[in-house]
Amino acid sequence: MGKKILLKGNEVMSEAAIQAGCRFFAGYPITPQNEVPEYMSRRMPQVGGVFVQAESEIAAINMVFGASAAGARCMTSSSSPGISLKQEGISYIAGAELPCLIANMQRGGPGLGNIRASQADYFQAVKGGGHGDYRLIVLAPASTQELYNLTMNAFDWADYYRNPVLMLGDGILGQMTEPVEILPYEPILDLPEKDFILDGCKGRDPRVVKTLVLRPAEGLVDHNEHLQKKYRRIESELSLCDEYRVEDADIVIAAYGITSRIAKGAVRMAREKGMKVGLIRPITLWPFPKESFKKVAYDTSQILVVEMSHGQFIEDVKLAIEAACPVEFLGKGGGWYPTEEIILEKIESMITSPVAAKGRV
Amino acid sequence: MQTLKRTEVLKDALTHYCPGCGHGIIHRLVAEVIEELGIREITIGTAPVGCAVLLYDYFNCDIIECSHGRPPAVATGIKRIHPDKIVFTYQGDGDLAAIGTAETIHAANRGENITVIFVNNAIYGMTGGQMAPTTLTGMVSTTSRDGRGQHGEGPPLKVCELLSSLDGVYYLERTAVSTPKDVNSTKRAIKKAFQNQIDGKGFSLVEVLSMCPTDWKVSTAKAVDFVNNDMKEVFPLGVYKDKS
Numbered sequence A: 001m002g003k004k005i006l007l008k009g010n011e012v013m014s015e016a017a018i019q020a021g022c023r024f025f026a027g028y029p030i031t032p033q034n035e036v037p038e039y040m041s042r043r044m045p046q047v048g049g050v051f052v053q054a055e056s057e058i059a060a061i062n063m064v065f066g067a068s069a070a071g072a073r074c075m076t077s078s079s080s081p082g083i084s085l086k087q088e089g090i091s092y093i094a095g096a097e098l099p100c101l102i103a104n105m106q107r108g109g110p111g112l113g114n115i116r117a118s119q120a121d122y123f124q125a126v127k128g129g130g131h132g133d134y135r136l137i138v139l140a141p142a143s144t145q146e147l148y149n150l151t152m153n154a155f156d157w158a159d160y161y162r163n164p165v166l167m168l169g170d171g172i173l174g175q176m177t178e179p180v181e182i183l184p185y186e187p188i189l190d191l192p193e194k195d196f197i198l199d200g201c202k203g204r205d206p207r208v209v210k211t212l213v214l215r216p217a218e219g220l221v222d223h224n225e226h227l228q229k230k231y232r233r234i235e236s237e238l239s240l241c242d243e244y245r246v247e248d249a250d251i252v253i254a255a256y257g258i259t260s261r262i263a264k265g266a267v268r269m270a271r272e273k274g275m276k277v278g279l280i281r282p283i284t285l286w287p288f289p290k291e292s293f294k295k296v297a298y299d300t301s302q303i304l305v306v307e308m309s310h311g312q313f314i315e316d317v318k319l320a321i322e323a324a325c326p327v328e329f330l331g332k333g334g335g336w337y338p339t340e341e342i343i344l345e346k347i348e349s350m351i352t353s354p355v356a357a358k359g360r361v
Numbered sequence B: 001m002q003t004l005k006r007t008e009v010l011k012d013a014l015t016h017y018c019p020g021c022g023h024g025i026i027h028r029l030v031a032e033v034i035e036e037l038g039i040r041e042i043t044i045g046t047a048p049v050g051c052a053v054l055l056y057d058y059f060n061c062d063i064i065e066c067s068h069g070r071p072p073a074v075a076t077g078i079k080r081i082h083p084d085k086i087v088f089t090y091q092g093d094g095d096l097a098a099i100g101t102a103e104t105i106h107a108a109n110r111g112e113n114i115t116v117i118f119v120n121n122a123i124y125g126m127t128g129g130q131m132a133p134t135t136l137t138g139m140v141s142t143t144s145r146d147g148r149g150q151h152g153e154g155p156p157l158k159v160c161e162l163l164s165s166l167d168g169v170y171y172l173e174r175t176a177v178s179t180p181k182d183v184n185s186t187k188r189a190i191k192k193a194f195q196n197q198i199d200g201k202g203f204s205l206v207e208v209l210s211m212c213p214t215d216w217k218v219s220t221a222k223a224v225d226f227v228n229n230d231m232k233e234v235f236p237l238g239v240y241k242d243k244s
Helices: A009-019 A035-046 A057-069 A080-095 A122-127 A144-161 A171-175 A219-237 A257-272 A290-299 A313-321 A340-351 A354-358 B023-036 B051-058 B071-081 B093-099 B101-110 B159-163 B180-198 B220-234
Strands: A003-008 A024-027 A050-053 A074-078 A100-106 A137-139 A164-170 A177-182 A241-244 A251-254 A277-282 A284-286 A302-307 A327-331 B043-047 B062-065 B086-092 B115-120 B169-176 B203-209 B238-242
Touching (some): A009 A100, A009 A164, A024 A057, A080 A100, A080 A219, A122 A284, A241 A257, A251 A290, A327 A340, B023 B115, B071 B086, B086 B093, B086 B180, B093 B115, B115 B180, B159 B169, B169 B180, B180 B203
Parallel strands (some): A024 A050, A137 A164, A302 A327, B043 B086
Antiparallel strands (some): A241 A277, B169 B238
């Protein structure tokens, strides 16, 4: 057992980053993630790291671009509108294949929205967000403990695949205080040597980090194919999913992040009432755990997608399950969140619906 | 008799710059300074978006190519990780004084210990001659057809004057490369700006007035005259700040 600490999600993520060797943080204040730069401003000097309060979200992501190229484990964090501003830099980092961690503690949108929790940045996170054909590894923790663990793993995956990783949390996860077991950092992968670092060309040829590919004429086509090959490799190696009581379930709830946590409560309530309900939650949103979803869909009668948006995650669920069973939806944007009771009510309506009566499709 | 030879800091490459462009001269000056200071192997350059984006085709040192206007932020990230290395940015007027104004001002005001080479040729070169933040009043560009100032464009932005009000800045000088004397002054200023970084003094910027005959749509000789007669009047040469 490691030492247990009681911290907010935002602080837990920050401490995990420090433990994992993150030594550069640049960020800009935005609610509900302000505890991250605040924590980092205190901790980084203690561990010989660098904290910079950037003049903008754009500057922050570009400082991370530089720090990553310089060889540091580095991160930035923000919330929805700020993440939108960072998209240009994220595209460059992905194109240049530099490792880093970007955290999005999502809030209500569009526009300035509000500061309540939301999951309406799903498309932006998993489908691109910035320009060009690129992918981020996207993680969706459902508890502060998982946030802690995944933050450590994120730095390994970023280094291993030379790819930016996005921690997709939300205002609830960031603000929630829970006990977390502090586990020492151990790399989960055999990490490659960073042979791209810019630290002066003493004893070697000069290195260039760039994203412009003009020559040869087909150079950018080749670079894109190289990236796609890497993405296919990540898809085949890194696809994480958690299932709860799906074995005999007539209805399986599909939810990620904090919503899956609430849904788990609804599963327990439904089970107490004798309803066979389960839960599937992706831990990696990209790569999306398609096979796990497909298998569950073939073994159940209905899937209920619950998300804090008007339906983004549901598209990947539907794509993954290849119409193996009907999919119902419960979700709203703008800071709405489901309670266990609301989910249970939806489940009850599905059980009595004609679709359920027909059994498996 | 002294034999002139190419500095080892520049590669043996064909130039992509237009005839009469000032970038080649400024590249050489930066490279010679890096060689004379013996810092090539500890130098990391940042390339801008604009004509100088291909900086790495010429410079024989580590280079990172940045998004438009962001070199001071990227340089901040690198320098903070490697405080013992020499980090410079090389930026044009659109990059440094339009889309990257915020990054420029804040890196300057934080006193980041970096060296900024700012090439002011009063035009967007790579994109084909659009109005720059430093385009002179009355100057015709592809986006100021009636001359700057006729349709609410405002006057040219004066970077050295603007930054000179910031307490965090260590050294600011405006020079030119339109006469042999100016070229020598520019080299002296660039050397000082690098030496300041070596000495840990903080933010140093050299603004270099430079020629763009192609996008000014004048002969190479007229372009030199334009810098000497018109640009120097609007952008007076000299030291704008020197804390030493």
